[in-house]
Amino acid sequence: MKPKKPRPRKPRERPDLRRLAAPPPADFYRLPELELRGGNLLTDGCRRVLDFTPQRICLDMGDTLVTLYGADLRIESFAGKRLIAAGRFARIELRSKWEVPQE
């Protein structure tokens, strides 16, 4: 009976410690936080509602203006800096607040 050949070990991938320990990108914590759960869009860091119609909700989220497009849009909850929007979302547009409009 032939002796079994030892199975060659697969080289283990080592985690890149330098990348893990590196600081997050600049303005990481100032980016808008959006979370889509079912038909609800949860936001954190919403400073103001700039516009609200059933077709469009425009939110001021620090350096970024977030505009939600869709149909039958509504705000389910708004307290402090947390806003929950609901409806049929079609498009989300992110735009820097300091960006000069094209038109």
Added chain:
Amino acid sequence: MRLQFWAADTLRFSVTGPQPHRFLNRAAAAGVRLRRVRWQRDGYAATVSGADRRRLEKIARDGGWTLAVTARRGPGKHTERLLQSRPGLAAGAVLFLLLVRTLGGLVWCIDFGAMDPGLQPAMRQLLADCGIHEGVLLTKPLLQTAQAQALRRSEVFGWVSLNFTGGCLAIESTPSQTQTVREPPPRQGLYASADGEILAVEIESGFAAVTVGQTVARGQLLAAAERLDRKGNAVPQGAGGRVIARVQKHYTASQSLTAETSAYTGRSSVQTTLYLPWRSYTDEPEDPLTGITQTDWLPVQLGRLALPASLCRVTTWEQLPDTVQYSEAAAAALALRACRAALLAQFPDAVIEAEQREISAQEGAETAAVTYIFTANIAAPP
């Protein structure tokens, strides 16, 4: 009249006016939680809690918006009816909460914990002197003052802590531990304070000048504070320690058969004070007496339930100067006791081995002459 339970309500309102979304921003920034916000042709509709109604009205008034309450949902049909027909239920609940809040600051019971029962009356008196007993509204400054007083005045406790939680004042303490620091003996010798025969020489410093079995006379040097070395130089060292000797000493004391003393008359008066929250009632005795007083603090309890009240009973046992007629035996015993007291005053560590008593009666007095043979430390500084 329809009761308005605004705090328990849920309101649906509509806001109209210029730029109504700014109203939403202001309300959210003010801490109001807006729910189910819907767009309308000329404004928005939203749902809020009834407690936020006043704030919303103020925001609308300040910003020039028009606020209209379109629907209101109360705490429920049954609850509303119950509160309307039985207002005592709500009043009782409010009263209960108020009482819990107010009476929680009163001392309902004092827990002495593992403190020795013999020390508890003294601790109780110390607290009473600071104005703390059952029924007192205990404030933090009062508690801190009492703790400072307890630490300052009490020599029995090494550490005292007063903790007040939930109407119970718990006292934690540890007994004090004393550690005496012995001073170095002065540079002087030890001399015999009585004639005797040396039984033991326990000199801790200095140089012994006597040996066991030696007979010494009063005033004789027992331990020297200085000795010469081989070269003739003086080596000084203060003498300290004990020299035990067997001593024979004679004491005489006399006790008259009649003596003037302060005697109890058997009469007593009781002054009782009932301490209730924010007031107290005192029952003064009809004829106040002078003499020895004894103070007892009794917490008021209803079965096993402690109440925020306490009873302070001060009993005064009357004492008046009186002439006491002793019997011959009693006078002789007192004279013998005086002899022994004189011996122990001179030699506190004396162990009596034998005594010879002679009692004689002389013109209304009993005289005791006792010869003691005892062992004691006779080493004393000059």
